[in-house]
Amino acid sequence: MIDPFIYTGLPARVIFGPGKRRELPAEVERLGASRALVISTPEQRGDAEMAAGLLGNRAAGIHAGAVMHTPMETVHEARRVAAELSADCYVTVGGGTAIGLGKAIALDSEMPVLALPTTYAGSEMTTIQGFSEGGVKTTKLDSRMLPKTVIYDPELTLTLPPSYSGPSGMNAIAHAVEALYGEHANPITSLIAEEGIRALGVGLPKVCAAPDDLAGRTYALYGSWLCGIALGAGGMGLHHKLCHVVGGSFDLAHAPTHTVILPHAMAYNAPAAEAAMARVCRALGAESAPQAVYDLIGAIGAPLALKDIGMPEDGLNRATDLAVQNPYYNPRDVTRDGIRQLLDDAFHGRRPAA
Secondary structure, three states: OOOOOOOOOOOEEEEEEHHHHHHHHHHHHHHOOOOEEEEOHHHHHHHHHHHHHHHHHEEEEEEEEOOOEEEHHHHHHHHHHHOOOOOOOOEEEHHHHHHHHHHHHHHOOOOOEEEOOOOOHHHHOOEEEEEEOEEEEEEOOOHHHOOOOEOHHHHOOOOOOHHHHHHHHHHHHHHHHHHHOOOOOOOOHHHHHHHHHHHHHHHHHHHHHHHOOOOOOOOOHHHHHHHHHHHHOOOOOHHHHHHHHHHHHHOOHHHHHHHHHHHHHHHHHHHHHHHHHHHHHHHHHHOOOHHHHHHHHHHOOOOOOOOOOOOOHHHHHHHHHHOOOOOOOOOOOOOHHHHHHHHHHHOOOEEEOO
């Protein structure tokens, strides 16, 4: 028996494979653009310069001002730069931070975004973006923010160290897990999500053990792409709400926050999402989905506790209060006591019960 469902596929052109970054000029031309603003974080300016070099006279300039959690002041500055340079297209090079800033500019200007991901964030496959202002992170959903074209080149991820690769890949797995029990979950997104988790389960250990393993990088990037598709179509739940609250309110790094919280959010939802957990078990060859994810985190050397990534223990009550306000759709009722215990387990890095 298949339950009734609605599936909406998000329109995006995807080019995948080693060396495919060289397709960038042709893809910008295909979008009808001639003045592309290249966006990155300050740390990845070198990658932005690479992209601008490929573009030649189609590059309007570089804006290396993307900042974690997309503060609104950085959005306003980027929009000013884009208008000053008469940009008619935005090329984002990097992870979710750079891609998020490009999406934010597009929301205002409606100019197309083309993404070259260098991490496993998956943001390039969604119409979702978080913004921070005044210490509070909010989320917007708008189809204008979806990149028109995404070029996945595994060679661009070769310099991403294991300390970043691991959490970035776990962040992608979190997208797929939530899509499995999201409000718009359906047979198509569930197939995609399970395959994404399987590919990352294969690729991440390879990447973290041997960072120059191109085959491992290819598996991981393929998996992150699929996980991004699943999230974009399936929706978000408790896990993303918690990560937006904790990360945005306490200025914690995005991917490590998702990494630490994921097994605990899964354990909380497991009684109400048995079919989703069964798919995760099948993808990772395990008997307990929360424990399998927790053990994968440990195996790749990623952080397991909020206390280890900068979360103050005296902030747990505030985080709990924020998390239960305006909760996202979730398969299990969200209670204050339940969330407080979840966050305490995540703070100390306890292994979830079977």
